[in-house]
Amino acid sequence: MPVEQRRRLVTAVPGPRSIDLAARKAAAVADGVGTIVPAYVVEASGGIVVDADGNQLIDFGSGIAVTTVGNSAPAVVARVQQAVERFTHTCFMVTPYEGYVEVAERLAELTPGDHAKKTALFNSGAEAVENAIKIARVATGRSAVVCFDHAYHGRTNLTMALTAKDMPYKHGFGPFASEVYRTPMAYPYRWPGDPARVAEEAFEQFESQVHVQVGESQVAAVIIEPIQGEGGFIVPPDGFLPRLQRWCADHGAVLVADEIQTGFCRTGDWFACDHEGVVPDLITTAKGIAGGLPLAAVTGRAELMDAVHVGGLGGTYGGNPIACAAALGAIEEMETHDLTGRAREIEAIFRDRLGGIAARQPAIGDVRGRGAMMAIELVRPGSKDPDPVLTSAVARASHAQGLVVLTAGSFGNVLRFLPPLSISDELLHEGLDLIEQAFDKTAA
Incomplete structure (x- = not known):
């Protein structure tokens, strides 16, 4: 009851x-x-x-x-009960099943943009972020990744490199993955000036630092949380994210939106990027995707997702059938109850x-x-x-x-x-x- x-x-x-x-x-x-x-x-x-x-x-x-x-939630429980009675695991890479495909189809419908999209499923947010970087590097042939102050992207070696805060997430665990560069975040409360000035100046610093320290032609991906989570729920002012999107398009870099904490209705839109109509090239999701069961995803432009060789993406438990059933139930709850x-x-x-x-x-x-x-x-x-x-x-x-x-x-x-x-x-x-x-x- x-x-x-x-x-x-x-x-x-x-x-x-x-x-x-x-x-x-x-x-x-x-x-x-x-x-x-x-x-x-x-x-x-x-x-x-x-x-x-x-x-x-x-x-x-x-x-x-x-x-x-x-x-x-009722729809999650019902779908999980039905799924667990049929089978609990086969590994999608060995003998696949419809639930994984259906989750990928729903993510293509729900995530920002009307371009052709594909998805790969994983277990955790950190896995999703790590695989998004892998995809961006293969698709662009470049290695550098740009992230931001106050960011949190996970606890694996690469995602610790992307995460800004030392204690408790990084302390004593180095050395970390290379070719990761950090720039200032548009943090309105701690940046002088009105929101328009914050957006402009933070982007100018991003642009300048990348040009001097990295080189535009070396950047595989720019990764950002549309609203930073562990960093303190920092909401960048309007205009900052669209500038990043244009910069990535102009320089052939992949814009990765880490929507692991912001996604699935949390911010009043299906995804936080929707607030300004920002369409990332790749979007990482987890947390709210499956009503409490472990599931994560990378969804993005089909040509980027398909750049990786067969066998280069996956994992034993990624897209587990029970978790996929839970995700479909969670999406049903979100749609039914607005x-x-x-x-x-x-x-x-x-x-x-x-x-x-x-x-x-x-x-x-x-x-x-x-x-x-x-x-x-x-x-x-x-x-x-x-x-x-x-x-x-x-x-x-x-x-x-x-x-x-x-x-x-x-x-x-x-x-x-x-x-x-x-x-x-x-x-x-x-x-x-x-x-x-x-x-x-x-x-x-």
Whole structure:
């Protein structure tokens, strides 16, 4: 039965059962695998997760933007049940099946642009990014890849090279893949001037640095998150992404849009690139694609995707039949319930409530985001100096009151909000009440 959609605390968070499970984790799981909210989940649906002690927590995290359609969404469950009864794995590269093909067909329909497209399926976002770079390098015959400050693209060796933040993602794991070059991100809150000036100046710096340090003719790909995720939900000003698209077209480089966190209705469009009509050459997706099952994709121009030799793309589990069934169910949920429209409704609630909190809390320097991907950046009042200590304190206070909320940002000073699009308005408002109370308890 679906979980009752209300917050309920019957013990402290964490409770005795979760504390016992945490002790078992400490004994059995590598210390490098951390957890954010110390409540062990036994059930979840809609906007609620239930822990082992019977506490019901409001979910503003969606498993890091994965359960966009809500946990155990009906169409996902139905399709997965049907699929798992038929077969669980054959490896698409050995004996293929229709589900993989159908997911690729749907991605060709849904992703930006009306050109001919093809898709390859993988397991994780990092795999998708790594394969997008492989495709771009083969298709162009070039090696250099340009990425941006504050970027996050994954935890494999190549994607760590693309990721900007040292701790905890890169620290001690080098040396990293070569031929990766980083340029400034158009970060409106931390770049002087109005949005138009930020877009223009950031692009000019990109253009200049690539020309001097790399050489246009050496660039295989420019990769960017249309809204940066782990970097702090940084939304580039209008005009920046279209400039990058034109530059790539002019210089024969592949524009790769990393829509792993932004994709599948999260930002109020099917994909964040749709906001300005940007059409990337390749688009990487994962997270919200399959309602919680591991699946990722690279979708792009057919001539680019076909540049790689037969056998050059794939993997044992890539496009697993159960995950493909889940993806088709998740897309069905998105279409049936107009989840792009729901994301815009969620944005309106967050903007109104967070704006009101920011007016009373001088530590909130910026409110930003799009759709159900919203954030606040915390600073020391009277400055733009990051305040990661307060950020962590507000997050912990929220967790203790039964609200799952995540931090982010290169400086550790961003609270990010990623509620499932199936969450009710009542739970949204209650969660924002808890955020407000957390500030009252922790802010000096």
